[in-house]
Amino acid sequence: MRYGFFPGCTLESAAEELMISTKKVANALGIELIELEGWTCCGASHIQDVDGFLATSVNARNLALAEKLGAPLLTVCNTCTLMLRTTKKELDEDKELRDKVNIGLRKSGLEYKGTSEVTHLLWALIKDYGLENLKKLVKRPLTGLKVANFYGCHIVRPPDIMGFENHKNPRSMEIIAEALGAECVDFDQRLACCGFHAVFPAEKEVMKLTAINCISPKLAGADCIVTPCPLCQMQLDMYQPDAQKGYSEDIEMPILHLPQLIGLALGFSPKELAINRHIVSAVPFLKESLGV
Amino acid sequence: MEKLVLRIHRYDGVNKWLQEYQIPYKKNKTVLWVLTKIKEEIDPSLNFTSACRHAICGSCAVRVNGTAYLGCKTAIDEIIETFDTNVLTFEPLKNFEVVRDLVIEWKPKVKKMKLVKPWLIPTKAGSIEKGFQQSEQEFSKIASPTDCILCGVCTSECEQLSVNDGVFLDPFILSKAYRFAVDSRDGSPEEHIQPVVENELWKCIHCMQCVTNCPKGIPLTDQIAYLRKVSMKMGAKGNQGARHAYAFYGDVKKYGRLNETMLPLKTDGIMSTISKRIPLAARMVYKGKINPLHFPKKVKGIEGIRKIYKYAQELSK
Numbered sequence: 001m002r003y004g005f006f007p008g009c010t011l012e013s014a015a016e017e018l019m020i021s022t023k024k025v026a027n028a029l030g031i032e033l034i035e036l037e038g039w040t041c042c043g044a045s046h047i048q049d050v051d052g053f054l055a056t057s058v059n060a061r062n063l064a065l066a067e068k069l070g071a072p073l074l075t076v077c078n079t080c081t082l083m084l085r086t087t088k089k090e091l092d093e094d095k096e097l098r099d100k101v102n103i104g105l106r107k108s109g110l111e112y113k114g115t116s117e118v119t120h121l122l123w124a125l126i127k128d129y130g131l132e133n134l135k136k137l138v139k140r141p142l143t144g145l146k147v148a149n150f151y152g153c154h155i156v157r158p159p160d161i162m163g164f165e166n167h168k169n170p171r172s173m174e175i176i177a178e179a180l181g182a183e184c185v186d187f188d189q190r191l192a193c194c195g196f197h198a199v200f201p202a203e204k205e206v207m208k209l210t211a212i213n214c215i216s217p218k219l220a221g222a223d224c225i226v227t228p229c230p231l232c233q234m235q236l237d238m239y240q241p242d243a244q245k246g247y248s249e250d251i252e253m254p255i256l257h258l259p260q261l262i263g264l265a266l267g268f269s270p271k272e273l274a275i276n277r278h279i280v281s282a283v284p285f286l287k288e289s290l291g292v
Numbered sequence: 293m294e295k296l297v298l299r300i301h302r303y304d305g306v307n308k309w310l311q312e313y314q315i316p317y318k319k320n321k322t323v324l325w326v327l328t329k330i331k332e333e334i335d336p337s338l339n340f341t342s343a344c345r346h347a348i349c350g351s352c353a354v355r356v357n358g359t360a361y362l363g364c365k366t367a368i369d370e371i372i373e374t375f376d377t378n379v380l381t382f383e384p385l386k387n388f389e390v391v392r393d394l395v396i397e398w399k400p401k402v403k404k405m406k407l408v409k410p411w412l413i414p415t416k417a418g419s420i421e422k423g424f425q426q427s428e429q430e431f432s433k434i435a436s437p438t439d440c441i442l443c444g445v446c447t448s449e450c451e452q453l454s455v456n457d458g459v460f461l462d463p464f465i466l467s468k469a470y471r472f473a474v475d476s477r478d479g480s481p482e483e484h485i486q487p488v489v490e491n492e493l494w495k496c497i498h499c500m501q502c503v504t505n506c507p508k509g510i511p512l513t514d515q516i517a518y519l520r521k522v523s524m525k526m527g528a529k530g531n532q533g534a535r536h537a538y539a540f541y542g543d544v545k546k547y548g549r550l551n552e553t554m555l556p557l558k559t560d561g562i563m564s565t566i567s568k569r570i571p572l573a574a575r576m577v578y579k580g581k582i583n584p585l586h587f588p589k590k591v592k593g594i595e596g597i598r599k600i601y602k603y604a605q606e607l608s609k
């Protein structure tokens with residue numbers, strides 16, 4: 001399996017641990033990730049507020065780079081996936097727009113043809129790789145670990161663009177976690193928004209959301225949250241101490257990236273997966289539950 | 293499946309309780325059919341609203357198993373299949389005051405909606421005698437937002453509203469502002485957009501709940517992006533949301549990538565960043581999550597990206 005890899009800006013900076021763990025896990029699974037040379041920021045759902053056509057053009061360029069590589073494009077970020085898939089849908093359904101965008105792309109020697117699909121690691125594991133193949137490589141079943149699967153908005157909504165599974169009751173995260181031997185807890189905020197995209201203009205409200213998103217799985221008995229999105233991880237982890245300030249009850253909840261959860265089951269140590277970089281430490285409960 | 297178990301959140305104005313009913317399952321029936329069946333055959337004290345039964349009046353929206361649906365348009369089979377259960381839990385829409393059982397109060401929302409002047413402010417081009425003609429292309433701009441039936445589904449699921457103290461405008465209100473701002477017969481779009489800017493436009497958290505659940509498929513989040521774009525053109529660029537969007541816009545042009553270290557400074561300004569974000573920055577540096585000295589290098593092909601920017605700018609003129 002070979003993909004054009006679109007890391008997205010956070011993997012180069014504040015979520016570098018996701019880059020580390022994604023590469024480790026992909027390597028162990030035999031998935032070839034070829035980083036797209038010259039990829040740009042997807043706009044993170046902000047550039048369209050300034051110029052919608054530009055946001056489409058910038059992502060058309062990213063898609064064209066994957067097409068040049070002759071591989072589907074894979075990301076590990078919900079918002080990158082949504083931005084790229086939105087662009088692909090717009091261009092594939094509107095020839096006039098595609099022609100207009102391609103005039104700009106040709107100025108940089110590229111063309112969008114529509115030949116590469118856009119997927120997320122979570123979906124690729126289920127659809128392309130196969131659960132049975134994943135199960136075969138589990139060296140350290142996550143028995144006894146209670147995980148709360150926090151999907152994040154942009155991997156399920158809007159369904160006409162994302163569409164991998166039923167957006168009101170998705171199961172992909174649970175399917176993977178259970179294949180790794182973990183126990184999944186049900187909690188109210190499973191499909192909630194982390195608020196990351198408005199953490200500056202809506203700080204007060206987003207901190208409230210962060211607290212609610214941590215308390216809900218805690219009450220459900222989870223050891224940790226796991227998420228397929230670095231932005232959700234950052235919001236819930238990095239800002240947790242700030243969110244705690246508004247609450248008397250203890251909201252402490254470790255937040256893992258999906259590849260880190262997979263990596264633990266494949267036998268890597270928390271350090272190898274850079275779990276020690278998180279603000280809310282996950283190491284004590286991992287020691288307790290898995291002995292690592 | 294033989295029966296449906298219906299758990300309904302009841303409220304009599306003072307007390308709240310959960311009441312259970314059972315009815316035989318029937319294929320191809322709607323959510324509204326279930327409620328009507330209970331009211332007509334089991335419990336006439338149950339309150340809910342409905343009128344047209346054809347997805348036109350917008351009055352039958354209700355939450356089932358955790359999300360809002362338009363009752364007369366939604367098949368129970370869809371819900372049974374989604375949640376793999378014969379137990380349906382009914383609640384009134386969220387983010388509204390509840391009057392009785394599943395009945396919600398619209399008055400405060402209508403009052404709030406008036407802020408955006410949801411009526412035409414006519415251009416001078418038209419008159420009572422000549423009328424207000426519109427081309428097909430001009431009409432297509434308002435075709436989608438005029439589909440809104442004020443069902444409240446978008447509001448119910450809006451995650452900003454769930455934590456907001458009530459200032460943030462409900463998605464259908466934002467849509468209403470958009471609808472009049474883009475109408476070719478309206479002579480004063482600013483009068484619809486200015487109140488939107490003054491009432492927390494940038495607090496939308498991009499949760500996509502509104503656009504996902506709207507039974508009329510109205511592209512609410514695109515409309516929000518439009519309102520933001522035009523508000524900045526009108527000069528409202530000094531707020532955090534606009535500065536944040538421009539930080540992304542500028543960084544991609546300059547480097548191709550986002551400079552996350554500089555993002556707070558560009559969004560909040562130096563003083564606010566120093567006073568508010570030092571503890572956050574300190575814990576991130578301590579854990580090795582950010583390197584304050586890391587600056588993105590220009591990506592390969594940056595000249596091409598700048599050409600794309602230039603081209604987009606020319607087109608927008």
Ligand code: SF4
Nearest residue numbers: 450496497499500502
């Ligand atoms: S995308 Fe914005 S307006 Fe729509 S539901 Fe979410 S927060 Fe509300």
Ligand code: SF4
Nearest residue numbers: 440441443444446506
């Ligand atoms: S925008 Fe859609 S969901 Fe919201 S009130 Fe109108 S029809 Fe209902």
Ligand code: FES
Nearest residue numbers: 344345349350364
């Ligand atoms: S009863 Fe009128 S929209 Fe459902």
